[in-house]
Amino acid sequence: MEGFHSEDEVVKEYDSRLMRRLLKFTLPYMKYIVIVIFLMLTVTILNLARPYLIKTAIDNNINGFKGSYTFISYAAKESAAIGEKYLVKGDIPSGTPASIVYFKNNYYAVDGKIDHNAPYNIENNSIIQGDKSYKAYILSTDQLKVLRHDDYNGIVRSTVYLLIIAISVFLLNYLQVYLLQYTGQRIIFDIREKIFNHVESLSLSFFDKNPVGRLVTRVTNDVETLNELYTGVLVYLFKDAFLITGILIFMFILNTKLALIALFSIPFMVAAALIFKKYDRDAYRDVRVRIARINAFLSENISGMKTVQIYAKEDKKFREFDAINSDYYEATMRQVTVYAVFRPSIDLISSLALSAMLWFGGIKVIGKELEFGTLFAFVSYLQMFFEPINDITEKYDIMQSAMASSERIFMLLDTNEKIENPKNPLSFEKPKGEIEFKNVWFAYRDEEWVLRDLSFKINPGEKVAFVGATGAGKTSIISLISRLYDIQKGEILIDGINIKEIDKHDLRKNIATVLQDVFLFTGDIKSNIRLNNDNISDRDIINACRYVNADKFIEKLPDKYDSPVNERGSTFSQGERQLIAFARAIAFNPPILVLDEATSSIDTETESLIQDALEKITRNRTTIIVAHRLSTIKxxxxxxxxxxxxIREIGKHEELLEKKGLYYNLYQLQYKDLEKK
Structure with missing residues (x-):
């Protein structure tokens, strides 16, 4: 897929299409997600109950004195003696209506029914409301405790309920956060494995065209961005939806007009979100492109730091990095600017809505048309209402980042530059080692042919060498034998079987390749020889090392075969790395051995060890040697x-020299160079 190779060319897929693909990763963990959603619904209901309980405590308990009272002529349960009469809460037909009012820091018992929503005044122990006057009695603290016993109990109950809700919310939040994080981490684990497994399956031609840093960005930065999507966005959208829906239901139950004020702000928020979406997605794309460039640059230059320092190119490379880093900084600041404008605009809209609520509701409370507890509940619900909306805006910001990352991840996963295995592979057990190229044409790119109509045959057990100038196609041949690349035309046969009809893993298990630049993994010597093959014992490793003379330097190391190996084997010389590679080849005991420039740039002492090792490991197996040093293939x-x-010439060393052709010229050039040395 060519688009992956260019970071600037991003396929603008629909968010819904990307989201559907992202949601497929959640299917194995759906039961956990359902549990989390249920827990969130429960927590939302409990949170919504809080303002309603407080509203009830204010209107029914704290302001409970505004309810009905009655003067009766006899003492009753929870009644207070006032003069010769008894005041009791509630309506009793045999008594006379009474009220309790709060005026200038005192509570009064009123011998009559007072309208608490109308203004009143107290003069000379009488309460005056309009053209009516009622006898008023100051209530003591003890009398209030008796008369408001139910209100005290109601406040205690509300407090206990709030405490139970707080503890329940804490426990349920702990459980749902743990489950959600566990689920998210498992999903991200699966995605990383899928990406790495896919990258491993790609042909080498893909890696020829894509920097390592870019691929590292996919598996690290981009996948981590998806982690935020799974753990901080998707499931929480349900919570936000539950919360918004519940708040609107409670608001409309309490007061329709105030609820409509809250709804009036939503269109403005939607408009702001649409404007934000237009600019934020593009800004995040630019950020993802530029962080990939930084990673690619760092990977390349840190790996090649020796060359940079040898040629004193530190300043030049720094200037290049400074330009890339500045580009990333500017892209990030553009994204930050978009968000910096959007979030305050949401805060402004929510503040205006709250101000309108306080203005309209406050007037209603002053005019006795609305209970204070109801206004308190509305203010609480409105603040809760904007929390999920603000939350959604932040999640939308994360989602835009995740969409930009998912585009690139799926572009990588959709890349199909693979060496496909045959559907019904032929058996390939213990091949004899006969290799034949029939009219093979091969190019790394389009029709820039590296091999042209190449045909040759290698018999089982033969030692065959390929020589030629740089770019002649020698290394390409050994890559094709292991099917690291696929040819465009012709056939490659092993024991008469086309390698495209052989399982590529079975094919490669029977071919050992020792490259000029031996790659060693971080670990120890034994693990680098065994390469996770449990069939190779420690004794096999030691015998293989002794067989190829690698024991000469390994035995001198403090930890011997358990000695640590740094990245790429940087603490070993090139010759030592090649001896370890020979030991690896012997331990796997393949019928076909490929040696690519295995003796170049080696000191004389190590070369003698390698030559002795070469003679041993090439016995009784088909061996292909690629060498510039013609003296090693005589x-x-x-x-x-x-x-x-x-192919220009084929023959033995003496035969080719007698022809005095291309091989003779190559040999003379090397011989003259040696004479000069």
Whole structure:
């Protein structure tokens, strides 16, 4: 997929299409997600109950004195003696209506029914309301405790309920956060494994065209962005939806007009979100492109730091990094600017809505048209109402980042530059080692042919060498034998079987390749020889090392075969790394051995060890040698001379020298160079 190779060319897929693909990763964990959603619904209901309980405590208990009271002529339960009469809460037909009012820090018992929503005044122990006057009695603290016993109990009950809700919310939140994080981490674990498994399956041609840093960005930065999507957005959208829906229901139950004021702000928020969406997605795309460039630059230059320092290119590379880093900084600031404008605009809209609520509701409370507890509940619900909306805006910001990352992840996963296995592979157990190229054409790119109509045959057990100038196609041949690349035309046969009809893993298990630049993994010597093959014992490893003379330096190390290996084996010399690679090849005991420039740039002492090892490991197996140093292949059964992707000469060392052709010229050039040295 060519689009992946260019970071600037991003396919603008629909968010819904990307989201559907992202949601597929949640399917194995759906039961956990359902549990989390249920817990969130429960927590939401409990949270919504809080303002309603407080509203009830204010209107029914704290302001409970505004209810009905009655003067009776006899003492009754929870009654207070006032003069010769008894005041009791509630309506009793045999008594006379009474009220309690709060005026200038005192509570009064009123011998008559007072309208608490109308203004009144107290003069000379009488309460005056309009043209009516009622006898008023100051109530003591003890009398209030008796008369408001139910109100005290109601406040205690509300407090206990709030405490139970707080503890329940804490426990349920702990459980749902733990389950959600567990689920999110498992999903991200699966995504990382899927990406890495996919990257491993891609042909080498893909890695020829894509920097390592860019691929690292996919598996680290981009996947971590998806982690925020799964753990902080998707499931929480349900919580926000539950909360908004519940708040609107409670608001409309309490007061329709105030609820409509809250709804009036929503269109403005939607408009702000649509404007934000237009700019934020593009800004995040730019950020993802530029962080990938930084990672690619760092990966390349840190790996090549030796070359940078040898040629004193630190300043030049710094200037290049400064330009890339500045580009990333500017892209990030553009994204920050978009968010910095959007979030305060949401806060402004919510503040205006709250101000309108206080203005309209406050007038209603002063005019006795609305209970104070109801206004308190509305203010609480309105603040709660904007919390999920603000939350959604932040989640939308994360979602835009996740969409930009998911585009690139799916572009990588959709890349199909694979070496496909046959559906019904042929058996490939213990091949004899016969290799044949039939009219093979191969190019790394389009029709820039590296090999042109190449045909040759290697018999089982033969030692065949390929020589030629740089670019002749030698290394390409050994890559094709292991099917690291697929040819465009022709056939490659092993024991008469086309390698495209063989399981590629079975094919590669029977071919050991020792490259010029040996790659060692971080770990120890034993793990680098065994390469996770449990069938290779420690004794096998030791015997293999002794067989190829690698024991000469390994035995001198403090930890011997358990000695640590740093990244790429940087603490070992090139010759030591190649001896370890030979030991690896012997331990796996393949019928086909490929040696690519295995003796180049080696000191004389190590070369003698390697030459002895080469003689041993090439016995009784088909061996292909690619070498620039022609002196190392004099004993080859067959030498194939390549030039510009074609075979020019075939024969033994002496035969080719007698022809005085291309091989003779190459040999004379090297011989003269040696004479000069």
């Amino acid at each position: 004993n080859a059964d067959k030498i194939i001379v390549l030039h510009k992707g074609k």
